[in-house]
Amino acid sequence: MSRKTELLAAATxxxxxxxxxxxxxxxxxxxxxxxxxxxGVYCRPSCAARAARPEHTxxxxxxxxxxxxxxxxxxxxxxxxxxxxxxxxxxxxELCRLIGRSERxxxxxxxxxxxxxxxxxxxxxxxxxxxxxxxxxAAAHRAENVRTGLRRNASVTEAIYGAGYxxxxxxxxAADQVLGMTPTAYRSGGAHTQIRFAIxxxxxxxxxxxxxxxxxxxxxxxxxxxxxVRDLQDRFSRAELxxxxxxxxxxxxxxxxxxxxxxxxxxxxLDVRGTAFQQRVWQALREIPAGxxxxxxxxxxxxxxxxxxRAVAQACAANPLAVAIPCHxxxxxxxxxxxxxxxxxRKAELLRKERKA
Numbered sequence: 001m002s003r004k005t006e007l008l009a010a011a012t013x014x015x016x017x018x019x020x021x022x023x024x025x026x027x028x029x030x031x032x033x034x035x036x037x038x039x040g041v042y043c044r045p046s047c048a049a050r051a052a053r054p055e056h057t058x059x060x061x062x063x064x065x066x067x068x069x070x071x072x073x074x075x076x077x078x079x080x081x082x083x084x085x086x087x088x089x090x091x092x093x094e095l096c097r098l099i100g101r102s103e104r105x106x107x108x109x110x111x112x113x114x115x116x117x118x119x120x121x122x123x124x125x126x127x128x129x130x131x132x133x134x135x136x137x138a139a140a141h142r143a144e145n146v147r148t149g150l151r152r153n154a155s156v157t158e159a160i161y162g163a164g165y166x167x168x169x170x171x172x173x174a175a176d177q178v179l180g181m182t183p184t185a186y187r188s189g190g191a192h193t194q195i196r197f198a199i200x201x202x203x204x205x206x207x208x209x210x211x212x213x214x215x216x217x218x219x220x221x222x223x224x225x226x227x228x229v230r231d232l233q234d235r236f237s238r239a240e241l242x243x244x245x246x247x248x249x250x251x252x253x254x255x256x257x258x259x260x261x262x263x264x265x266x267x268x269x270l271d272v273r274g275t276a277f278q279q280r281v282w283q284a285l286r287e288i289p290a291g292x293x294x295x296x297x298x299x300x301x302x303x304x305x306x307x308x309x310r311a312v313a314q315a316c317a318a319n320p321l322a323v324a325i326p327c328h329x330x331x332x333x334x335x336x337x338x339x340x341x342x343x344x345x346r347k348a349e350l351l352r353k354e355r356k357a
Contacts, residue, residue, distance in 0.1 A: 005055045012054035020045045021057070029083050033060045035071040042066035047077035085307075091115055092129040099138050108134055127304055136276040195236055198244030199225050200252040202259045204346045207322075208232060209252045210241075219255060219322045221342040235320065259323055260353070277308075281315035288329045291354040295333045317341050323350070 012018050020028035028045035035042035036052040042060065043049060060066040063073070063080050073080040081087070095111055111134055112122040126134045195217065197210035208228035210218040218235060220228045232241065244252065280303045288294050294302070296309040296316075305311070316327035317339065328347045332338045340347035 009053070009055035012057050015059065017045070017059050018054060018057070022051065024048065026085075029085075033063055033066050033079055034058065035060060035066050035069070040071055041074045042071040042079060043074040044077045044079045044083070047074055047079075049074060049076050088125050089129055092126055095126065095134070096130075096137065099134070105135075105138050128307060130277070130305075130308075132276045132280070132305075140276045193236070193239040194242055195232075195239045196242045196244045196248050197229075197232055198249045198252045199228060200249070200256045202256040204259060204342075204349060207252070207256060207259065209244075209255050210236075211248070211251065216251075216321065216324060218320050219324055220320070221322050221346060255323065259350070277305075277311065278315040278318060281312050282319060282321075282325045285316070285319075285325050285327055285329065288326060290326075290329075291351075293329050293331045293335070293351065295335075296330055296338075297333055299330060313338070326350075329354075 017028070017032055017034070019025075020031075021034050024046045026046040031045070033042050033044060034052070035058050037056045037058060039052075042063070058069075060069065060071075067073070067080075082090075095115060098111070098114060099106060108119050108123060111126075112119040115122050117125075123133060126137070130137055132140070193212065195210050195212050197208060197218075199206055199208045201207070204221055205223045206221065206225045206228055208218065208220045208225075208231075209216065210220075210232055218232060220231055222228050222231075281299060284299050284302045296312045297306070299312045300306050300308045303312075312330070316330055319325050319327045319341070322328075322342055328340060328350045330338075337344055337347055337351075
């Protein structure tokens, strides 16, 4: 190797972009491009082609710069086209619109045919982008159509068939999960739905526990008891809220006992209402052992949506069941505590109690 070649290789090896090329790091895609002098081709950092030698490599900020320098795009990684993740996002957005326009549930095979790819590949891409399967997305969209129809005062039958259910019987089989109550009750804004509640005091302040006939539907914490009641009223605006009796207050005592001594565990029937993605996140949270933590990214990977860390954080923020669904056990990748809807100090104290237990 000549002295000039050695210098070129050394200069390239010292460039931080070279490490991304060697690692084929997809996170570097779009940040820069590299070209190989001996082949006349330029690539994305993540290109799976045979690794280039550092002395033959040159870097460019844009694809246009590489082409102006006389390099042609790689036929394998297609650097002159939008990044693959952007293409996938656009494709999935198109499929979501197709699902939204359809009057019936489209099969995976039909969606794959529209996308011109295999059912396996489509299923994997769709779940990676949205965090849910095409079937789960379609079911959630159809359920939202029912809720919208009922809120617009359509008859129950009109709302059911307008949302794409092929029979009322099939809808009623899933009505409890879709609406959390009967269609008639939902249509009237939750009227005639009874929710019992009571407020207790624990080491973290005031705590409100509410339950429907299905199970515990809210566990809320704050320093102001009145604010907790207003929050519950906002959540169930037309439901009949009933102050808990002595038996119900025992349930509150159970929750308070768990907050102060988390080692005893909390096993309650839950009335969990959320989107398909939120429910998957919440289930993953319930699987985290007391005293341990997971990062948002780890939860995203756990549910099969590794790129959905931000959506996981949003699902944690939407959790209405403090401690029962332990979103306080989710931290940043570096282990530091991040936002908690009931206050970062409460999050730290809950974790401290669990680790001590």
